[in-house]
Amino acid sequence: MSASPGDRRRRSAGGRYARQSPVGRLAGKAALITGAASGIGLATVRRFTEEGARVLAVDLDAGRTAHAVAGYRGAVAVGTDIRDSSQVDAAYDRAFTEFGRLDTAVNAAGVSGAQADLCDLTDEDFADVVAVNLAGTFYSVRAAVRLMRRMSPAGGSIVNVSSVGALANFPLPAMYPASKAGVLGLTRAVAALVASDGIRVNAVAPGATDTPMLPQDEPVRRAVVDLGVLRRAASAEEIAHTILFLASDESAFYTGQTLSPNGGYVMH
Template sequence: MSEQQQNPVTQHPQPEFEQQDQQHPGHTEEMRPEPDHGESSYRGSGKLEGRRTVITGGDSGIGRAVALAYAREGADVLFTYLEAEEKDARETVRLVEDAGRRAVAVPCDIREEAACQALIDRAVEEFGRIDVLVINAAYQMSQPDSIEGITTEQFDRTLRTNLYGMFWLSKMALPHIPEGGSIINTTSVQAYKPSPHLLDYATTKGAIVTFTQGLAQYLADRGIRVNAVAPGPVWTPLIPATMPDTEEFGKQSPLGRPAQPAEMAPAYVFLASQEASFITAEIVNATGGTPLP
């Protein structure tokens, strides 16, 4: 990130934004303001030199910012995207390759066990091992009527994307993660302060915290660390694609704005790096000032 000291309140765009609606899963270039993934600001220093990394949902948002940062830190990146996000995926490929690293983009719906196995097989074929597995892809859909508006279909999709995919990929990747490797999950402020309109999503994010802490204890003696990042509101395509009101999104945070994806990436870099060697079973909160347990 930029070394220039700035006021975090005014460093990035603040609400009110223009109202904008997109079909799920949403596209970066249609957003106003366009998200910042660190294209002009992130500077690497070799923290992940030679690492082989896998990132789910790397086409846009937090996933793209992490892919860019990992590449600039010296890592090769294989990432997943949905077929509808191919244009965004091509831009992530460009950013990784411009950093001088290998980029492998794989269309994959992690709701399907076979697709998860094919993804891990592809990663091993391409890289030989998986040093860092970042499970970031997620599904949410706001329902103003909370439980009364959440259909079984939506509940199933949310759980299969956010939990089943995490379970399958972690289990399948383990034989290919060497000592010193790590798994990094993405939970949310919703795990601790659930919004009624995101009840199913918040439920999965709470489960991710528990899964992270339990798996970390199991894998500690293998020298594999497991941690998670808990973002607050972040300006990504998921917002106009799943939320009815984008005008004041993020205004509720103490900093008065949503985060940009670029502001999340350093946490994922740190947790993947050797500098975090004594950190496992931890949740790094990046909420813009919202206190969490």
């Protein structure tokens, strides 16, 4: 059967259908994104604002964050230490003050920690990584749920950034995959707890990504990248595309799931 004139108008190059809406996928929505000054967090701020969202961009240094998101229409920078639950709560209060609502929270803040032999790692090395990657994510998820429950109707989407290191046996400093695996457990548990509130909670577990956290020593970098069958690192923007999908209504039937754009490190 031949395509109708309307169908033909909607087709783009290569036979795919182009999105026709004059507004973005997140138009009218408000988001809070941690780790927003660089890497995956910054790329996500950019994609969200391009899709019409207003964004509270959260990172440790307010000035650096403001500089990073300058020019992104709808982005407001806030300095927050996510290891401190009172600061996290204050950031969410600021989001509600700025936007009057919260539709999405993206927890992209993370650290890799000390690069050392297992037996040389200190208690502080372990605790510092867990404080940012796991406790900080928990504080943010808890604050997001509180606000999302206040909306009428209640609801929203939370996206937690984990790592392919939580899914595979990579020789990484122990506290990093441990903390990122904890993020996956947190994601599943909270997804079950808040489903009746209309809140969806999912995770993204990226493989090697071209951010400051990827090893800068070229032989080490090459060895890490070559673990994936695509034999390259993802761009931060490629990971942000997956986060955008989970934040948007296109993923309305996803909750408690982990999407892993990892270049073939792990295959399911």
